[in-house]
Amino acid sequence: MAWAVVVSVLVMTVLSLLRVNVIVAIIAAGLTAGLMNGENLKDALTLLVDGMGAQANVALSYILLGAFAVAISYSGITSILVGFLLRVLKDKRTMIVFVIAFVASLSQNVIPVHIAFIPILIPPLLKLFDEMKLDRRAVAAALTFGLKAPYVMIPVGFGYIFHDTIKTSMETNGIDLGIGTIAASLILPGSGMIVGLFIAIFITYRKPRDPSVVPEDKETPDEEVVLDSRFQMKHLLTLVAMLVTLVIQAVWSNLILAALAGIILMFIFRVVPFNKGDKVINDGIGMMGFIAFVMLVAAGYANVLTETESVSALVELSSDYLGDNQAFIAFILLSVGLVVTMGIGSSFATIPILAALFVPICAAAGFSPMATAALIGTAGALGDAGSPASDSTLGPTSGLNADGRHNHIWDTCVPTFLHYNIPLFIFGWAASLFL
Structure with a gap:
């Protein structure tokens, strides 16, 4: 049923806004999509569970990266960073948000660790944020910008994977474009995110915000945290372990192997004592386990949409009303991309699905190959920011x-x-008409 995607995404969104647990909301959305497509409850649940295996590799890698992050924090190297920031950026709210956005941007292209740096960098800075009365929503915006904008615009690291996915998907459907051309087509849509970042920092979340009250089931942090800024041998060994992890990830593109190597080296170097092994792993699971389970369930939801051909039905229904107005066609295609990616929570996983449907529609409507690439890339990226199931939002929250x-x-x-999403939609719509 064509409306299964829309209704199920609405179910997930409404439940999430009502503060229902995200995992429960996604399961409810998956079951809704299955039932609307004629599946019984048992079969819909089977499709959901069967699809979870698609993200098992990612889920395990995030848990191991969480453990590695805990090991790095145990070394005390983050205290040096926090101490430096306390000295240099004290009472400079805007500057620290831009620094975080810059560091997050490096995680996609220059040092492709994706969200693994967040549990290392952000928790030690929370006390500083509270002292500065920094609105954490500004920090969330900065982190999500860094996790998203670079891979949309720059074909390096995760950006290369994103652009190559667009290239391969378009080739499969009859359009041959180089990576450089695809990257050029996404400069204008990606620029919309820069505008969004500036609005968030300088307008929406500019004012100081008092820290909220700590829930009763949470421990209040110590009032004073003593930061040891002396660089020691254990810090050097920690940097070596981090470098090895980055090299393994860059060469073999395997997060699990990279994280395991980093954890093992931290124990071999005696930065983390062997008797702390259980605590490191348990804390890593506690930090990143929720994200891992959300991504597993999101993969199951995506499988329900794919196996029931809900996305194809939605696009085919939309195409019946498109006509020959390019502006209207682009608007509808981007809207479909927003809905689909909001549900699936992954730009990378959405691209092949959308490309198979967008290419023939764009070719028939007279869009240029670059405009088609802009539409596919923008439609895939839309919804990643703001989706409860996306690692671009789960990472900052963690x-x-x-x-x-x-x-x-x-x-x-x-x-x-x-x-x-709003500026990305507007700028992507403009790119599809001007290219």
Whole structure:
């Protein structure tokens, strides 16, 4: 049924806004999509569970990266960073948000660790944010910008994977474009995210914000945290372990192997004592386990939509009303991309699905190959920011909610949806008409 995608995404969104647990909301959305397509409850649940295996590799890698992040924090090297920031950026709210956006941007292209840096960098800075009365929603916007904008515009690291996915998907459907041309087509859509970042920092979340009250089931952090800024041998060995992890990931593109190597080296170097092994792994699971399970369930939801051909039905229904007006066609295609990616939560996974449907429609409507690439890339990227199931929102929440003072939906998803999806939609729509 064509409306299964729309209704199921609405179910997930409404439940999430009502503060229902994200995992429960996604399961409800998956079952809704299955039932609307004629599946019984048991078969819909089977499709959901069967699809979870598609993200098992990613889920395990995130848990291991969480353990590695805990090991790095145990070394005390983050205290040096926090001490430096306390000295240099004290009372400079705007500057620290831009620094975080810059560091996050490096995680996609220059040092492709994706969200793994967040649980290392952000939790030690929460006390500083509170002292500065920095609005954590601004930090969430900065982190999501860094996790998203670079791969949309720059074909290096995760950006290369994104652009190559667009290239391969378009080739499969009859359009041959080089990576450089695809990257050029996405400069204008990606620029919309820069506008969104500036609006978030200088307008929406510019004013100081008092820290919220700590929930009763959370421990209040110590009032004073002593930061040891002396660089020691254990810090050097930690940097070596981090470098090895980055090299393995860059050469073999395997997060699990990279994280395992980093953890093993931290124990071999005696940076983390052997008797702390259980604690490191357990804390890593506690930090990143929720994200891993959300991504597993999101993969199951995507499988329900794919196996029931709900996305294809939605696009085919939309195409019946498109006519020959390019502006209207682009608007509808981007809207479909927004809905689909909001549900699936992954730009990369959405691209092949959308390309198979967008290419023939764009060719028939007279869009240029570059305009088609812009539409596919923008439609795939739309919804990644703001989706409760996206690692672009789950990652920032994992760091900012370390003390229980940051809500995933209202403090991460809603702000990033407004500041990035709206300008990305507008700029992507403009690119499809001008290219």
